[in-house]
Amino acid sequence: MKAFISHSSKDKIFASQIAAEIGDLRCEYDEYTFDFTLNSAAIRKALARSSLFVILLSENSVRSTFINEEIRAALEARSAGRIKDVLIFSIDGTSYSSLPSWLKGINVAQHLRSPKQISRRIDATLMELSLKEGVISDFYFGRDGEELNFRQALAKPKASSPIAVHVVGNHGVGRKTFLRKSLGSVAPRNYAAFIEIPLDEYESITELYRKLYDVWEIYNPLTAGEAFLAFKDLSDSDKIKEVSKYIRQLAEADTLPVFVDDGGVFQDDGDYHPHFPLIFNELSDIARPTLSFIQARMMRHALKQRYPRSFHIRIPSLSDETVYQLLCLKLKELDIDFTEAEVRKACEFTDGHPYNINLVVSFIAADGFDVFLANPSDVIEIKSQRGHDFMKRIQFSTLEADIVAVLHEYRYCDLEFLLAALEVDANLLTESVRKLEDFCCIERKDRMITLSPPIRDAVRRDKRFGRADDWLGSVGQRIVAAIKEYEASESLSISFLDSAIPEILRSGSGVGFVSALILPSHFLRVGRDYYDKGNFRRSIEFCQKALEGDAQLSMDAKIEASRLLGLAITRLDPDDLRVNGILDKLRAYGTNTSKRVGFFIEGFRARRKGKYDVAEEKFRLASQLDKENYHINRELSSVLCRLGRFAEAEPFARAAYNRSPDNPYILDVLVESLEGMAQQGLKVNSKEIFELNSDLEAICTAGGFLFHKVRNSRRLYGQSKQVEAISILANLISGDEVSLEAYFRRAQMYVRSHDLKRARTDIAKIRTMGDSETDAFRYADELEVDCLIAENRFVEAKNEIGMRFGGASGIEKRLYRSLVNAIAYAPAGVPQWLKDWSKQYR
CATH class of the missing domain: 3.40.50 (Rossmann fold)
Structure with missing residues (x-):
């Protein structure tokens, strides 16, 4: 793909800078041929090698005989279908009224003053034209x-x-x-x-x-x-x-x-x-x-x-015969030989969906029929929404992974935005985008590119696409720098700006003409991104800014901003009174959605305080308003597991799993409910538990999560393999990331093994995490009571439970049950009044 750059000899310095940015292999630019000799044959040969006709419009070019000859030749090339697109750049504010009507009719002059801006736009257009070539035909069978x-x-x-x-x-x-x-x-x-x-x-x-x-x-x-x-x-x-x-x-x-x-x-x-x-x-x-x-x-x-x-x-799925015919035509177009039996077998994996048909064709083209039919799991996994299993089988180059990371961070990007963000060779970028599109990892919506919906969650949890803050910061700086190259009067698409505005807000960079384009929804988007990354203070800041402009937000956006704000504040401090105001606002909205979100925040707040009975009540109220919501089902299942009611937890965990089978947090709570049922002697499928644990480990490893190792250690401890269990937690604790859960579970194991000295060492460490982990003090207090019970210091334990956990019904009941059981089997020396209380409690 090449661009023919039509310019006046008097603008050759400007044009040569553009040509230098694009590179000789991607443009037709010969200042000597076109400046000093009116060589029509040379012009036509150069146009024959080009797909894009670029005019640098200026006072010099509108009067140029050479330019008029190039335009006439371009008209012939366009009529013949060789010129696919035309770009007109006004480099000095010149009107394009003097251009031929066919040029006016297919484009508008874009006012840009910088060779770098123009070259990036030319590169992006060449990429678009290149991506359109070689695409498998869009065969259509009538429905x-x-x-x-x-x-x-x-x-x-x-x-x-x-x-x-x-x-x-x-x-x-x-x-x-x-x-x-x-x-x-x-x-x-x-x-x-x-x-x-x-x-x-x-x-x-x-x-x-x-x-x-x-x-x-x-x-x-x-x-x-x-x-x-x-x-x-x-x-x-x-x-x-x-x-x-x-x-x-x-x-x-x-x-x-x-x-x-x-x-x-x-x-x-x-x-x-x-x-x-x-x-x-x-x-x-x-x-x-x-x-x-x-x-x-x-x-x-x-x-x-x-x-x-x-x-x-x-639109339903295609019939079996239509799928067979469509698959045959696509394979023939790629000159791939096949037998009827091979195609019939491949049809079984498409479910009648053209998307899956294209995916099957891509894998067959890459690996051949034998390899695909021997292991069609790639298509099976993405069909069943198991994006993680699908993605892990694809080998991504560094640039391909970078593109996915940028699309995950900015959601919708045009090609010009990608060029600015990554600053890589346009040919390499084109090849990488094409491969990602062939394997259905990305989609193009006119000028915009986005991740395919089936893999978005998998990308978020795959560490191959995770990028360090420095890398993301560099990308952001390049995007902001690209915006700053423009003046307010120059041509810059709103889609480019909409992709860039969140980065401008995050960085705090001032770009004067952008301020009038910022919407409350931009603040909401940034607030949601910060929440997903665990930066709750910044999430609060941006969600508050979004709600300051709530007149421009939809009702659902207002509710979402309130939801994020309430959850972020609760994560930092569940006793923060600002949450009450948020709940009042949600009630005032008066919709089922706002009621559901309000119940969810109340349940989440109660869970953070250890009040599991209250949390259960609120999550059940939220569930009544949306039984399919997997966030509610997961939280409800988690609370029921914490209360030891594993059989009740399992249906909610499974409902969440059916909606999002490769979400590690949902997998974790499903495994916990099933293993808990097994420990209680209830009937479970041990093979299913093994397979779910394997899936959990694979997903956590791919995403860099650690909590599956905590679960493995708990399972080993339940099998009386204390040394192996504690060893797993010790390795976690000695790693780079400080894990509150690992310290808590190890301290529990020490208590149960009556190694109270080590338990209290871990309790002291947990208390030091209180500034960053709101659960730390509650975990430490709970463990301290367990230590007191293990030491037969029953009166102190009872007093601590009443003082620390009064009203936190879930934890309070567990600790009281432990205390009552310990008193029942305790040696002599327990005060009579405490024995009487214990009998009454039982």
Whole structure:
């Protein structure tokens, strides 16, 4: 892929700097041939070697005979299909009114003054063109039943024909292809183009407006900032009209916006966010679909009845015969030989999903049929949402892992953003992006790249993609530096800025023209990132800033900011009174979601205080409002395990596991419940426990987690292998990371072995962790009571329980049971009143 750089000889210093940045192999730039001789043949040969035509627009070039000749030759190359794209850069503010109409019609002049900025944009465009080449053809086999239903809906009278189309199905089942092909065949003139626009969770009408503005308007950060500030001041009804205006203009240009729903269309209760029905009403005079949604979640039937101008269609899996034909065609396109038996066998692993078909083809192309059929586990694992098992079988180069790390950190990035963030050769970056795309690790949504949904959680927990703070800081500095290269009047996409703003907020770097583009949702995103990384103080800071602008947040975003704020404060200090104010605010919101989140925070707070009975009550109330929520199910299971009620804990742990089978924390609590049941003599599947422990160890090893080793030590101790158990914990304690859990469990083992001297040494160490670990003092106090009971100091133990754990019912009951049992088997010398109390308690 090459770029032909068309420029005036008077701008050759500027053009040569661009050529030097891009490199000789990626551009056609010959100042001697084109400056001093009008060599039409040379121009045409150079254009024949190029895919991208770049014009440096200036006062010099608009009057240049040479430039006019190059434009004429480029027109021929474009007509022949050799020139795939055109970029026009205004390097001195010159109007492009003098350009030929075909150039005006396919592009707009981008005002940039820096050779480095221009070269990066050229590199990104060359990458896009390169990635489009060599892609397996998008074969389409009609879905007769669904297409018939769709055509019938489109044929209805205007009053009931759909304005909004929702195409629903599992990831990779072919939803976007169905939409394009179906509308393209029914009304090709009305749907000449489809523009994908991602809608993230917690985004409001403000973000929707910005994304439509980005698609439609010619702008720079200065004009965009002015437009966004003006939108902020509009009334709610005028905001609806402004958003509807852009959708209407897109429809008039025969373009359909395809909103890829990542949580930004429906509220938590399954209904639309409030602005969407109002937009539909504003567009009610239009008799055909003007906006569409790609979703995994179907609206409930009762809710659908409220919106007659919305059409919802589910895309099922492909039939076995269609899968067979599709797989054959894709393999033939790659010149891969096959037998019918081989293809039939490979079809078994696709589940009728085009996504899985492409994945199967990629593995067959890489390894051959024999290797794939001998071990098809890669496809099996990603189908069952076991992203970790899928990812661990792929060998990633350093650059590929870096790309994944950047996409994990910044979520959606365009190619220009990646070039700025990683500062690597564009050809190497293209190759790496292509490989990641071939193996379904990333997806492209028009200009944007993001991680594939099935592997996002696995990436978060895989240490291959973890990067040190220094590395992330360097990436952030490069991104901020790239932003600072621009002036407010120069061309810079909103998508680039939206990806960069969180880093600008984190670093505290001042970029003047960016301030008008910052939204409360940006603060929320940073706050959530800090929470996930365990930096709770910074999470509190940014969530508070997000809530200061709550008028621009959706209801779900307000609830999420409050949730993070409440949990972060509770993690630092469960007695902090600020949590009460957060709970009051959640109650005032009055939605089922806000009630559920409020109960969850109350349960979490009680658990942190050791009040397990209260925690159970609150988590059960939260569960009644969302039985499928795996966070609630995990916490409820964990509390029940702590109370020793393992059989009750197991169904909740399993429900969480079914939703997220490679989450190590969920695996851990499921194993704990099953092992606890086994210790209580209840029937369990020992093979399943072994396999779950193996999975837990593999996931924890990949992610750099340590708690599976604590679990192994506890299992060994239960098998009377005390030396081996304590040795595992000793190795953990001597490592780089200080583990409160390891110290706590080792001290417990010392107490049970009556090695109280070592136990108290660990207790003293646990108390020193109190500043950073809020559970440390409670753990130390609990262990101290265990020591007193082991020493037959029963009166002191009873007093300590009442003083330290009064109201912390779960711990209090466990310690009292231990005390009562010890008194029952104690030698002479126990006061009579204490014996009487013990009998009464029993």
